[in-house]
Amino acid sequence: MRIVIDGQKIPANVRATKDLLLTLKTIAKTLDWKLWYDPGNEVVYISSSSNAQSTPDDLSLQIITEVESNRLQGKIICLDPGHGGSDPGAIGPNGTMEKENTLTIALLLSELLEINGATVVMARDADQNVAYPNSTPDDELVARVNIANEADADLLISIHNDAFTGITAAGTTTFHYGDEESAALAGYVQKCLVEELGTKDRGCRFASFYVIRYAKMPAILVEVAFISNPEEELLLASTDGRTKAAKSIFNGIVKYFKV
Numbered sequence: 001m002r003i004v005i006d007g008q009k010i011p012a013n014v015r016a017t018k019d020l021l022l023t024l025k026t027i028a029k030t031l032d033w034k035l036w037y038d039p040g041n042e043v044v045y046i047s048s049s050s051n052a053q054s055t056p057d058d059l060s061l062q063i064i065t066e067v068e069s070n071r072l073q074g075k076i077i078c079l080d081p082g083h084g085g086s087d088p089g090a091i092g093p094n095g096t097m098e099k100e101n102t103l104t105i106a107l108l109l110s111e112l113l114e115i116n117g118a119t120v121v122m123a124r125d126a127d128q129n130v131a132y133p134n135s136t137p138d139d140e141l142v143a144r145v146n147i148a149n150e151a152d153a154d155l156l157i158s159i160h161n162d163a164f165t166g167i168t169a170a171g172t173t174t175f176h177y178g179d180e181e182s183a184a185l186a187g188y189v190q191k192c193l194v195e196e197l198g199t200k201d202r203g204c205r206f207a208s209f210y211v212i213r214y215a216k217m218p219a220i221l222v223e224v225a226f227i228s229n230p231e232e233e234l235l236l237a238s239t240d241g242r243t244k245a246a247k248s249i250f251n252g253i254v255k256y257f258k259v
């Protein structure tokens with residue numbers, strides 16, 4: 001992983017770990033720096049606020065500048081990375097866990113939302129149960145939807161990986177509880193995901209999942225791809241696939257708000 005501060009490359013090449021990224025993120029937040037991680041190229045870009053006028057000469061940094069905006073200013077978006085802690089979610093044929101894929105996608109998505117002015121409320125931002133350690137599945141769902149409702153969020157996005165007993169099931173599905181706004185949001189997100197990931201379009205579907213049923217705001221549950229399918233498991237575990245998933249959900253949200 002390389003680190004670039006205000007366009008200057010830091011002469012160090014360290015292994016990218018979640019701990020390191022979260023530490024850098026905490027430092028950036030404390031010092032009011034802007035931080036962006038490009039997982040595809042494993043580069044961390046940091047822009048100190050005192051030096052925000054400096055002209056970025058790095059191509060990747062220009063991409064960051066491009067997506068940075070205030071278009072989601074005033075929006076509160078609750079992200080619910082499925083599972084976590086004692087609940088790994090579905091486990092792929094190669095042993096990768098749904099809870100890790102959902103968390104990384106949600107963290108990448110939260111960065112994109114925040115640099116565009118949104119306030120992000122995370123149901124969890126680490127590998128943990130949300131209600132209490134080793135909580136029951138029912139209590140977990142209640143805790144997650146409560147976070148969204150108590151934050152008075154404008155949207156709730158629950159992120160999951162699909163799974164089936166066979167290895168051939170594949171594709172992307174976005175679920176909603178049937179109200180017009182949630183269905184519209186699901187439509188935009190589903191379209192962006194399928195286009196960006198190149199996955200089979202399983203469509204937007206109605207479902208009575210607890211988190212989307214009891215959310216007081218437009219809410220969707222995204223099944224990004226099938227972790228039980230070896231090919232899609234790889235996609236979900238790769239930095240490239242996770243980044244594409246995060247960008248697609250972000251693009252769907254932006255289209256929904258028409259900003």
Ligand SMILES: [Zn+2]
Pocket residue numbers: 082083089090098160161
């Ligand atoms: Zn799940």
